[in-house]
Structures are given as structure tokens and as C-alpha cells.
Amino acid sequence: MxxxxxxxxxxxxxxxxxxxxxxxxxxxxxxxxxxxxxxxxxxxxxxxxxxxxxxxxxxxxxxxxxxxxxxxxxxxxxxxxxxxxxxxxxxxxxxxxxxxxxxxxxxxxxxxxxxxxxxxxxxxxxxxxxxxxxGGELTPLDPDFAADGIDELLTGFHARPKSRVRAQRPRILRVRPSDAAAAWTVRLSPDAPPRTERSADGQADCELAGRAQDLYLMLWNRLPLTAATITGDAALAALWRETSQIT
Missing domain, CATH: 1.20.120 (Four Helix Bundle (Hemerythrin (Met), subunit A))
Structure with a gap:
């Protein structure tokens, strides 16, 4: 952009x-x-x-x-x-x-x-x-802008050592918006910050899918997990929710 x-x-x-x-x-x-x-x-x-x-x-x-x-x-x-x-x-x-x-x-x-x-x-x-x-309806976000915000969050904020997102064993989370030409594969581990690839290659333990706006706001903890369609291990999505707060 x-x-x-x-x-x-x-x-x-x-x-x-x-x-x-x-x-x-x-x-x-x-x-x-x-x-x-x-x-x-x-x-x-x-x-x-x-x-x-x-x-x-x-x-x-x-x-x-x-x-x-x-x-x-x-x-x-x-x-x-x-x-x-x-x-x-x-x-x-x-x-x-x-x-x-x-x-x-x-x-x-x-x-x-x-x-x-x-x-x-x-x-x-x-x-x-x-x-x-x-109160009332949220003003819509442009899908490409929302997808860019997901990218900043995953490849920027959560690539830093201060990210608190950790998994007890290696796990893979995928984020795939339905209305933007983008996808991310997030690799979680016990002792390092998440490593994110801008791709949807390979298998994932959990996938979050939906409109880019909904995924953007969900990943920033502004919408509940139900804003996304969760496929696979929902506990991995819950782990993100519990540990991903940016301070």
C-alpha cells in the first residue's frame, strides 16, 4: 500500500x-x-x-x-x-x-x-x-486496508521478542480472509515469538477464515472468536485470544 x-x-x-x-x-x-x-x-x-x-x-x-x-x-x-x-x-x-x-x-x-x-x-x-x-453499526473497513492491518500485526508486532504468544509445542495457525488476496501461516513455538509467512502453503492445526475486517478486529481482540470461521483446533484460536494483547 x-x-x-x-x-x-x-x-x-x-x-x-x-x-x-x-x-x-x-x-x-x-x-x-x-x-x-x-x-x-x-x-x-x-x-x-x-x-x-x-x-x-x-x-x-x-x-x-x-x-x-x-x-x-x-x-x-x-x-x-x-x-x-x-x-x-x-x-x-x-x-x-x-x-x-x-x-x-x-x-x-x-x-x-x-x-x-x-x-x-x-x-x-x-x-x-x-x-x-x-453503539450502532460499525463503519466498514476497506478489505485491503484491513488485510494490511492483519499483516502489520502478524509480521510486525508479533515478530518481536516481546510478543507473549507461545505454544507448549509447535503449532500452526492460518489466517485467510475471504475478500482480500492474502493469507498468513503463523508458526508458534514454546520459546520464540511467532514466525509468520505470507502464504497458505501446507497444513495448519487451526484456520481462521472470514471477512478481512472481521479477522482484523478479532485478532486485535475487538471482536469475539465467533467473528471468524474456525476450522481445526479451536484451542489454538483461544490461545491467541488469551496471549496476544499488544501493550
Whole structure:
């Protein structure tokens, strides 16, 4: 996916998040983020928008500690503050050149591509959180964008040593969206992070199939396991659910 497309998705998802949060109200609990209110969600997301914008704009080498979540703002100032930070991030990414050199914490074609992709998916997942607080139907995700988010999660986040997904013996999990030209084979072991191949070759102990949007949100623990069609050992899908949280 092109960098400019990620930035377009980031802009869209941030606008949808703000609209959902406005309708939900600041003090409404977020079902997909137990213990959080919509206000907590908005402050968290905007704090990460500002952190990413600072890294790109100032060409910071890394690692760069995450910015602390602010106690303020609240009330009438919250959503204008969010929109200001979101807009600043979008403008920063649009005006940064492809040669921009700054810290990125996962492999990518360039640091700019990394931050555009990461913030697009960060914002999309939290937009779903805001819509879960608002109630009603979720705004659909483009299947190719959702498949890209699955790829980032499996080949990026869970390739890192800090991934907690482990199996007592070698196991193979397959993820296969029905509406995108992609599939992943995830090899789990007792003592190493998962190893993911972008293919559907060979046998799998468990396969998760369904729309890319549903698989994306299920793998990010925003939808239940029943959002996918599970073939094979359902305990392996449950293991993912129990151990895959990204912090």
C-alpha cells in the first residue's frame, strides 16, 4: 500500500473517531477497552498522534519514549484538542519527504511509510472502540486496508521478542480472509515469538477464515472468536485470544 493511501486512511479514521466520540459522550464506558471511558480513549489516541508527529517532524533518532497521557483536556475542549493533534499529524506526514529519516520500531520501506501505516491502523482500531461506545453499526473497513492491518500485526508486532504468544509445542495457525488476496501461516513455538509467512502453503492445526475486517478486529481482540470461521483446533484460536494483547 502506498504511503499516501495510509495517510488518507489516517485522516478518515480520525474524523470518524471524533464523530463517534462526540455522539458517545466523554464519560461513556468503552466496551472494547474495559475500564476506559470515551474521554480516556480520545486522550490516549491523541497523545500517540502527537508523539508520532513529533518524531517525524523533528527527525528524532530512537528509541523515543512514549509521551505521557495528559490529565487534561476534558469537557468542551477535548474534541477540539483531539482534532488539532490529528490534523497536525496528517499535515506532518503529508509534507514530510520520502527521504525523512527518523526512528521507527518495526521494519518498513521507509520511516515515513512506517509512521503513516502505524498511525492509520492505531487510529482505525480506536475508531472502532469509539463506535463501540457510541453503539450502532460499525463503519466498514476497506478489505485491503484491513488485510494490511492483519499483516502489520502478524509480521510486525508479533515478530518481536516481546510478543507473549507461545505454544507448549509447535503449532500452526492460518489466517485467510475471504475478500482480500492474502493469507498468513503463523508458526508458534514454546520459546520464540511467532514466525509468520505470507502464504497458505501446507497444513495448519487451526484456520481462521472470514471477512478481512472481521479477522482484523478479532485478532486485535475487538471482536469475539465467533467473528471468524474456525476450522481445526479451536484451542489454538483461544490461545491467541488469551496471549496476544499488544501493550
Amino acid at each position: 502506498r504511503t499516501v493511501s495510509y495517510i488518507d486512511y489516517l485522516q478518515r479514521e480520525g474524523e470518524l473517531l471524533a464523530a463517534a466520540a462526540d455522539k458517545a459522550g466523554e464519560l461513556t464506558p468503552v466496551p472494547t477497552c474495559p475500564g476506559w471511558t470515551t474521554g480516556d480513549l480520545v486522550r490516549h489516541t491523541s497523545t500517540f498522534h502527537r508523539w508520532a508527529a513529533r518524531i517525524v517532524a523533528e527527525r528524532l533518532p530512537g528509541p523515543v519514549p512514549e509521551d505521557p497521557m495528559p490529565d487534561e483536556p476534558t469537557g468542551a475542549g477535548l474534541l477540539p484538542w483531539f482534532r488539532d493533534g490529528h490534523g497536525h499529524l496528517v499535515r506532518t506526514l503529508r509534507t514530510a519527504g520520502p527521504e525523512t529519516d527518523c526512528w521507527a520500531f518495526m521494519p518498513a520501506a521507509s520511516p515515513l511509510t512506517f509512521w503513516a501505516r502505524r498511525q492509520a491502523h492505531e487510529t482505525a482500531v480506536h475508531r472502532v472502540d469509539a463506535e463501540s461506545a457510541r
